[in-house]
Amino acid sequence: MGEFELIGHYFASAACAQAGDGVALGIGDDCALLDVPAGEQLAVSTDTLVAGVHFPHNPDPCLLAQRALAVSVSDLAAMGATPLGFTLALTLEAANADWLRAFAQGLDQMARACSVSLIGGDTTRGPLSLTLTVFGRTPRGLALTRSGAQVGDLLCVGGCLGDAAGALPLVLGQRSDDSAAAKALLQQYWSPQPQLSLGQALRGNASAALDISDGLLADCGHIAAASRVCLQIELAKVPLSTSLQVFVDAETARNCALSGGDDYVLAFTLPEARLAPLQEQGLSIHVIGKVLAGQGVKLVDAQGQEIIQAKGGYQHFGSSGG
Incomplete structure (x- = not known):
């Protein structure tokens, strides 16, 4: 099965790939077209997940798809955005029909749960990895950011x-x-x-x-x-x-x-x-x-005494620390 047949059979026909609110043109052309109402801004985020780094090798494809999309849409939630659409760049070692069917099912389930439409993407051969770009909208000037915390909050x-x-x-x-x-x-x-x-x-x-x-x-x-x-x-x-x-x-x-x-x-x-x-x-x-x-x-702690925590969190290309 060629690339375009694969996309058409497993992804373009899925419920989540049908044009929804804010999507003027979805899968099938060189670009998707999104409508953003006057007074709103477009929120965009990209995540890449790599086998053996962000998820184990040989994962359940249905669950992998759900997790990959949820992780990306969570960035829209963090900005207070309303989801519009997403693209998927999928790198596969081989085009296995059962794997693709299960992956597409999981992707569709999470997409419909988040009210976000699949609007495009790409497929290629190589070690398993996924890159998703999500698009959302938020009223101008009201997007949540990391830089506004005030003393006393x-x-x-x-x-x-x-x-x-x-x-x-x-x-x-x-x-x-x-x-x-x-x-x-x-x-x-x-x-x-x-x-x-x-x-x-x-x-x-x-x-x-x-x-x-x-x-x-x-x-x-x-x-x-x-x-x-x-x-x-x-x-x-x-x-x-x-x-x-x-x-x-x-x-x-x-x-x-x-x-x-x-x-x-x-x-x-x-x-x-x-x-x-x-x-x-x-x-x-x-x-x-x-x-x-x-x-x-x-x-x-409960008495207000500082606790030293040795490990602070995950970091790519470096050690974790506080």
Whole structure:
């Protein structure tokens, strides 16, 4: 099967590839065309996932597709954007029909869950890797960024942390477990749900935001650096799921939440007066600290004493550190 036959058979005919809101022209031409209403801006983000680096070799293709798209759409959530479309550049060692069918199914499932359309891409032969570019729209001047945190703001996250890191021994085949807790952690690893509704609700409310991909400490460090402030995290307030606490010991759970990464939960700073109105909307918001004068990230215990955490988070082309 040639490249164009492959695209047409497995991707162009999928439900997620049909033109949706904001997509004037999708798959089938040299470029896609997107409509962005007056008064809005286009948000664009690209992610590359490589076998053996971002996911294990020989993954379930349906789950791989779900994870790859969710990871990319999470960047739109972090900016408070409404999804429009995405492109997929897929590099395959061989065109296996069963693999492609399962991959396309997983991609379509996640795309429809996120209300985002497949609008183009490319396929080529080589070691397995995926590059996705996502497009969204946001009202002009209201996109969430990392650089607006103010002293006195609350530091919040949009849900429990550490589940995906807790699942890694299962993903890598280092541990076998069929318990409900293990299944819940694997679900969070392979099918994270981008917090699009939360991100859009934070427009005009949050002072800074991002999604947690490299670990809470490392990613809070990005907000601290961009905003030129210090983010203080209270360890006891960092939310952990019951599944993680059942599956691993307390110290491991803590390390997963602080430094494990792959959570794709939003971390954001918020003026205190904005907290209650957002919570009244039923949004998942956990206050875990506050913004102080200074620089960097400070982890403290219940008595306010600083805790030194050896590992700060994942970094490409370098060692992890605080």
